[in-house]
Amino acid sequence: MLINEASKLTNLTKKAIEYYLEQKLVNPNRLENGYRDFSEDDIECLKKIYVLRKLGLSTEEIKSVLADKTNNTLQRISVQRELILQRDQAKKAILDQLSFGKNYSELSKELRSIEQSSTVAEKLLESFPGYYGQFICLHFARFLNEPITTSVQQSAYEEIIAFLDNAPSLQLTEELQLFLMENTKQDFNTKNIRDLIENTKQSIENPDKFLSENKEVIERYLAYKQSEEYKNSPINKIKTILIEFNNTSGYYDVFIPAMKKLSGSYAEYCTQMELANEKLLQQYPEINQLNN
């Protein structure tokens, strides 16, 4: 069909369609007279583009979403938009304060720390691949709402940025990447990640309760970790790579200490986590052997 009909079917203007053609988002055949001939598939594709554009994705982003047969790209973008929404809400709150007559210089500082926090979160998402990046990003985002006021915080912020900008990228073999994608395709979206984070939080806040309530699961898990099956599994390989990466990239030596300096709530979280971990080790000393 010709462009006019395509335009009507997709709710897109001709000019918009022409633009997407130029950007190679769609590639209809040409008729002998040079007119473009849109197929059913082209129309489907344009309809998707319409939706994605209305949702605020750039043409580049749309290109990768269309090329990606899994929903991984879409999930990443979704996490990104969540960060942006949070930032915009914080900005809206400042706008309200301004319209209420609060003065500019005070708010200017608040603004700066909002921007710095979201820069950290965005860079975290960029720095780590796939699902792992989303997890890391949402995990740390919770601790980034505190204003940066002291010079210690400021230099910690700068260390973090330098780390994230220069850290070697985490490389997984294609096989492992595929494994991760396959296994996170359905189950892990923004909401599930949030739930997971929330569960972790509750278990470290009250480790005794967690340990007694989940005795069975924990023991099954430990048994699995000692099995041959686990030792040869992709998930173990990924874990090994991660530990190696964390040890050599500066993640443990630079990033984590800086995060603790930047965010009081994160430092507190870590302390709790260590306590909980001690209790776990007391109850299951065999874990020590597992990690070596």
Place this chain on the structure above:
Amino acid sequence: MLINEASKLTNLTKKAIEYYLEQKLVNPNRLENGYRDFSEDDIECLKKIYVLRKLGLSTEEIKSVLADKTNNTLQRISVQRELILQRDQAKKAILDQLSFGKNYSELSKELRSIEQSSTVAEKLLESFPGYYGQFICLHFARFLNEPITTSVQQSAYEEIIAFLDNAPSLQLTEELQLFLMENTKQDFNTKNIRDLIENTKQSIENPDKFLSENKEVIERYLAYKQSEEYKNSPINKIKTILIEFNNTSGYYDVFIPAMKKLSGSYAEYCTQMELANEKLLQQYPEINQLNN
């Protein structure tokens, strides 16, 4: 001081400052050699621009904010951003559904009704001046979350758009505008409007309770409305103009009926409102005379 120093003091780049100069947001003097000489006032102004730009205001918006000595413009923009935030949140929810694997064609409809709802809200804000526009906009925004699915709703939507695009603008004399501004400057911001709306909602949901609990206030109010003082007050003049406007513009004949068709929850609200009003009239029949 020269542009370099101004840039350092304000956190703006030279190019950004030059752009604001071109847009006439600031107007520094020139030295004999043609160099620009920024005053303390210019710097203050640039600092404000910095904050407002970070908050996402366009240069045109910033221009009106800077020109406006009251906070009225800022308040309007704040309401506008609230609408945008709501829309973006709805869009983010759709993005999540997509990344969860839901199909495009279903979501495309949802998308359309999100956009239509926010168009109505935005046009409401544009169509009425000052505080009144903000109130009207937030008042109706609550009823605009329902999807547009039937053809009755669709044509009601179109009627509303046509009404808002063509309605004569509500004109108040400068004196009355000033009065409104003076009296809404402090007390009415987004949050206060919300509270007011919430209070109204509760009183019409349970008119008996409202009437008995607020007996004294209502009676004092009625007495005031019968006084000579009220008859000569600006608020009475504004009310007269509003009633006239509502009667002649099509607000009552076109807009309100269309809103009822568009939104079931608004229709319900109106019914409740009428019931509550009847009860009020039963208790205070003298109101009938007041309105003539």
Place this chain on the structure above:
DNA sequence: TTGCTCCTCACGTCACGTGAGGTGGC
């Protein structure tokens, strides 16, 4: 031939960033 669609090309938008090329100050 007329009125319509199709094509490509060019220029505008918004808030700057990135130079280029020329002048001024020390």
Place this chain on the structure above:
DNA sequence: TTGCTCCTCACGTCACGTGAGGTGGC
């Protein structure tokens, strides 16, 4: 003279919109 700042002018960005000018189809 050198290295710095200042000035203005031009072009690029992103996702199109608004024509202009020419061709094709009925």
